[in-house]
Amino acid sequence: MKTSIYRPLALTLLATLSLASCKDTDQPDPNRHVLKPRLEEQTAFDQWLGREYTDAYNVQVLYAMQNIESDRSRNLAPAELEKSMKLSQIVLHAWYGAYNEATGGTDFMRGASPRQLSLIGSAMWNGDGTITQGTAEGGLKVTLFQVNWLNENDPVSLNKTFFKVMHHEFSHILHQNKIWPDEYNTISASDYSPTSWYNRRTLADYAPKGFVTAYASSQPREDIAEVTAALITFSDAEWSAIFTAAGEEGKAKLLKKINIIKTYMKNTWKIDMDALRGISLRRLQEIPNLQLIKPEWQPLLRGLSAPRRSAHDHAQERALVWGRLLQDRHFLDLTKDHTPGDTRCQIIPQYTD
Template sequence: MNLQKITLTLGLTLLAGVFTGCKDMDRPDPNRHVTQVQSQPKTAFDNWLKSHYTDSYNVQYIYTLDDTEADRSRNLAPAKLENSMKLAKIILHAWYGAYDEATGKVDFMRKTSPRQLLIVGSASWNGDGTITQGTAEGGLKVTLYQANWLDVNDPQALNTTFFKVMHHEFSHILHQNKIWPTTEYDGISEGYAPTSWHNRRELKDYAPLGFITAYASSQPREDIAEMTACYITFPKSQWDAVMEAAGEEGRAKLNKKMEIIKKYMKGTWDIDMDQLRTIAQRRLEEAAHLNLLEDSWKELLGSSLRAFPQTARAAEPSPAAYAEAYKAVVEELRRHPKFLEVRAGKCTTEDDLKHVVNLDQCAAITQYFH
């Protein structure tokens, strides 16, 4: 009984202390709040993005690697500022411009486009050795990886790395807004493999089943997105190669799927897929001849930190800090299954990379430092 009284008395004393301690002067200072957004001075590039992306399409083009936006479970590197600039111009011309021209409607992309585009410099490696080329979150944000490998003079590389991803993710957004004919489409092919699709490495492994890519065989929703994106971005030679490898049965399935997609896109969105394909491929060819760097942007590239967004760091790291960071990144990447086959000592310094025979296995390391 005495113990209960002591405990109750102590509890009341502590509670009184809590109430007497809550004074107006103890309210959080809004100027020191941890969630307050720190404003950064706008550059000429930022102002251009506001005019051509935010004001025109209601889209935020994010080129700094903010921890609140990026996938923290992945070891990612920011995009080079110069590449972010060039990619912004290319996407505006070859993606937004393609849909604007194909639909003939100035507000189509403003209404349906994702609200954010996040540009990441490095690849996003998965534990099984595959790469996630892009992600879409609820139709609101699309993340594009491998910006540090940008080659403006290779349209097919641009398609493979960026535009196939964008058309794929955009098709998901269109399907979320207006449902696609799942009952009719889902039953065309059998053999979807949600967890083992990446084992289908060659055309003969998936084309005869009626799949345009190995990833298309993961599940129906990815199948229709892949079919849409590949039809728009594949050159005729690549599309024909899949059809040839598919054989009569697989080819019939692929043609049936394409027929459904064309009907859906025309009937639901008033988009002619053949016209969109022609426009998109022409505009991508034109992209290499665009002025990809405005004169007012070039002065932003003079810093020795130009490999990273200007607002990403406050000051240049010391040589010792840079060397330590380099070593940490190399060690992290060397533990990835993709690089376990590289002989010890091959990928330890930047100079060593020039002499590595299997460059594919060390490509992800070079992107952090070039």
């Protein structure tokens, strides 16, 4: 089983540069910008990304997959242009916008967010039956997969596929800047399992130990990242199911963890987690009403030679891939109960940090 890789990086210099005030000029300072001024002609979409991401947050969005920027040991597909356009708008509204609203401005995200956001069209399937849903490299770059399966009309899918991943990875960035309290590590100290966490396949396997997901039980740093993301993205029904399965002892552990996280985020980053959760879930519901393709981008899409595919087409493709995996005797469906001792691999998400 592939385990998460931790690449510690001192971000003091990065934070200092990022939080420094901008010069009062019309053009961004190239010495503080993630990008040098580009000489080649940019498309309308490139220009929008430059204004809304690079100029606003010092973030570069990579939507045209480059070999040097991706894992060359995997078979990955680039993100479709239309899907990249839509997801860029969605992330700006439901992720950056949520933190801006919760913190009262753009300064926090400009200083703390990753310097690069990379979009990959396909899933990254691992040889052990897991899917890597996101990667974070030293707090500088976050990669999102499954962009081509984007369905902007399904807030639940958006939350699970993209936003839980982003909140998880972002919490690692915050923790690398300012470490969480050591007390957190002691709550479930005897139950972490770095090499066999994936054998905890149901709520009954991990919730009684005080974990919100199986992956949370791998190590403390993944535990606190998972609980942080869950606090923002899980519905009331999901939390109710976790607490019910956890029992009295597991629920007590979870409540201790939640209290530590809320206190840490409030005292360290001035963020009220309950307020952020409400804002995030509201903005998620607003996505289907957004105009995700700007009129000036339409010529770029009409010029594509490949036929455009609907969300239904991608949903069918995803179901087909999933179905083929489940037909393999080596894999099992985690949505169903299984005989104890079943040794088949599980299809579950993980991250690489």
